[in-house]
Amino acid sequence: MDKVRKPKNIFIEGAISPEKIAQSIANHSSKTEIGGHSIFLGQVRADQKENGAVIGIEYSAYAEMALEKAFEIREAIFEKYPLTCMHIYHSLGEVKTGELCLFVFTSSKHRKAAMDACEELVERIKAELPVWGKEILDSDEHVWKVNT
Template identity: 65%
Template sequence: MSDKKIKNIFVNGPIAPEFIAKSISNHSSKTGIGGHSIFMGQVRKDEIDGKTVSAIDYTAFEELALDKMQDIREAIFNKYPLSCMHVHHSLGTIYAGEICLFVFTSSKHRKPAIDACDEIVERIKSALPIWGKEIFADDTHRWKENQ
């Protein structure tokens, strides 16, 4: 692993629309970028076995997750010609309709940004020790499966 400082991807609570807008607007001065790709994961108000999901409570083994995310970051930068990569994942209780994952990639051309963004999301879901407990409207709960 490199000597670069490990970036903290975790945010307590939902990822605010204002934060997302500011992240996007901060890139307008970077005129070498020709393509951005953005993924925003939103908590769904699913119905499961007759119960409605009202929120997801996210927890993580933070130190291990940050180490693994640094490995993913380095692998993605080695694989794709990206200019920028930003990843933010919520911890705590996130209600239906709120954003819990924000991945933003940029490159000179659109295809690397799109492909990298998609791969990052898949690798986060499969490799990082982050768990979500679905909280139902009746205050019962169950551990969520990553999909």
């Protein structure tokens, strides 16, 4: 019988800590059928804008819609790739430059599936998830971020 997957809360208030990432990796050491993991970490950059330097990003989302979309993306990626595990964590609220705002972690028996799935997952999250970032500039201005 197939395991029924349920939507999970992917949101974390504030930055994603290195300890959370380390614990997530450690939690998989008992899953000995896994042969490869692929991890993507999104970090807030200190971009220089016309009106100042970015010192942080304030993330917001239409949470219910975003969680439904994340679940839809998860299911499509699970269908396409032979994965053992998949985890998505995205920040909400303020994240300072140098801190982590996105953590995507895929696992599979073989590395290629984990790497390909992770890359596609990140691209789909950036393109499809209703999450918005307002860049906080050192000039006290706030401007909507445009994903590139």
